Amino acid sequence: MTDQPTRPARVVVVDDSRLERELVQDALSSFCSVETCACAEDALEALRREPAELVISDLNMPGLSGIELLARVRREYPGLDFVVLTGSATVESAIEALRMGANDFLRKPVQKDELALVVERTLAKRRLLAENARMRDELATVEACRALTPCLEAGEVYAVGLDLLLRTLSRWRGFALFHRASVSVSDAAAFRGFSETEASRMRQTLVHEKPVNLEGVTQIEILTRGPAHDALAEAGIGAQRVLAVPIRGREIEAGVLWVLEDDRPFDESEISRARIVAGHAELALHNAERYNRAKERAFIDDVTEVYNARYLLAAMDHEIRRAERYHSELSVLFLDLDRFKLVNDRHGHLIGSRALRQLSQVLAQCVRQVDTLARYGGDEFTIVLVDTGLEAALRIAERIRRTVEETLFDGGRGGSLRLTVSLGVATYPQHGTTREQLLDLADKAMYRAKSLGRNRLCSASELSP
Structure with a gap:
């Protein structure tokens, strides 16, 4: 603006x-x-x-x-x-x-x-x-923003920031959209002043069906038309004007606070107070990023620099709850390098570790940023594919199998290695509804692929009852 x-x-x-x-x-x-x-x-x-x-x-x-x-x-x-x-x-x-x-x-x-x-x-x-009066209002806003200090999660920063913004501007309807990946649409939201039915409809429209481009909002502005209004209308929500307040982290966090208004226009003093809330929210977001970066180091595998099993278990619980809430699917891939012990025996553990690191890079290129790639242990890796049914998961698994087979891995002293993987696939809710069930079935499907000759994939549907 x-x-x-x-x-x-x-x-x-x-x-x-x-x-x-x-x-x-x-x-x-x-x-x-x-x-x-x-x-x-x-x-x-x-x-x-x-x-x-x-x-x-x-x-x-x-x-x-x-x-x-x-x-x-x-x-x-x-x-x-x-x-x-x-x-x-x-x-x-x-x-x-x-x-x-x-x-x-x-x-x-x-x-x-x-x-x-x-x-x-x-x-x-x-x-x-x-x-x-303006200075008193701004000092009161600064004092109220102290509520952001203890927030150490991005979602909490946006939710508390939205509450502060609505209270500061004496408005009652608003929502927040935010994401944690380098994508332009949101994967999380918070709503205030709407019924449960309205909030559910808005979430479905604004997050899934007609997502708003968050990167397109670069400054505080008052909108009277545009994609945000179109998406709100699609969800059955009307507003004469919308105040958009972007909140940016220094690394991966990005989002927008939206305040809806039909009667009273936003004035310059309110825009000034919105800037104060945005500034404190961004500072809290920076702190949350630093905190989560330090916390995530405990979840990173030292050899491959992908997530470890501890993070995988927490991520699976979160994604299963999300799939249950939105009635969506997710799939789990369990993969294991074929005869990897021979690599360590013939070339040494240093070359083996280098091959695992290179494999993790190959796997990361085969999946999306919203998916979770983790080293489960040894030469076993697990991938959680969000919003992915069995058929799509099998296609991804085949792409991984073929890509690994075609990749030349570093064998040391100018040499190269050929490696293959066996993969097992299990899908929520078709094969299981808990973390333990999905991991167990994907693991068993992977071992069945090995028993059938290795360098292949198998789904939990192929397992004997």
Whole structure:
């Protein structure tokens, strides 16, 4: 969102004398936007049509008097400044106006220099009070952002950040979309202010069916149309305007907080507070990334630099819960190098470790970033394929088998090795619904592939009951 130039203060001048109106307009037009009205009723209509900072009104007018106009303004526009003009015979009325909340009064006939000074002083005080209020709001926002400090998971940062943003802006509907991979669409979300049915429908649409490109949101902006509105409409959610607040990590985290609004437009002070929330959320996200990077080192296999079995077990539990929630499939590949002991015996364990590392690189190129590749132990590897049924998993397994067979592995001293793998495949929920069942069946299917001659694949469907 680009900053708009500051507009001149709008002043509504009310006087039944055309000469007085022209005099006031001439005195103020160099630094104010002036609208003149011949009666109080016209002034109220002008205020309804467009907001103003100041009303300058004569006290004695036909119809509604200046005192009555002041009472209406104080009731309907409590933040509006008011200066009264009075003749020398009606000073008592001017004093009464001050008691009712007028900022100042001037005697008629008005002197241009004096009028300009009073208006400049009134507007300067107004700006100072507005700046103080803005600073109080921003300090309160900074204080509220302390809730982000203990957040050590990206999902928690986005959820807490969304809550803070909605509370800071006094809005009630919003959602967060975020991801952890170098892809442009989200794989996680948080929703506030929607029913369970609406949230479920939005998740299905915004995450799966019509995903929003998160990388396309690079700065805080107010949207009135575009892909986000289209996706919301697809989910049956309407909004006149959406405030998009991107939150970026330094490494792999990326996401956007969205605030929906139908009635009250977002103003510059709210955009400023949104920037504060975004800044603190990004700092929390950086801390979460560092924390998770350190934590993940405990889940990385030292030889191959892919995940180890400890991480695999946790990842499988997470993906099975996700598949259960969204009624999707996932498949597990269990693979083992054929006769790998001969490699260690003939070429040494250093060459064997190098071959395992090269194999892990080959496997990583055969699967997606959203999948999980782990060294299960020894020369055994496991791959969790998300949103993948049996037929697709068998195609991936065959691609892996063929790629490994065609790869020349480093055999040391300028030589090369030929390796093959045997693979077993099990699919959720077709073959099993728990981590233990899927790993056991994929392992048994892999051993059946070995028993059938190695360098082949077998699914759990082929196992004897």
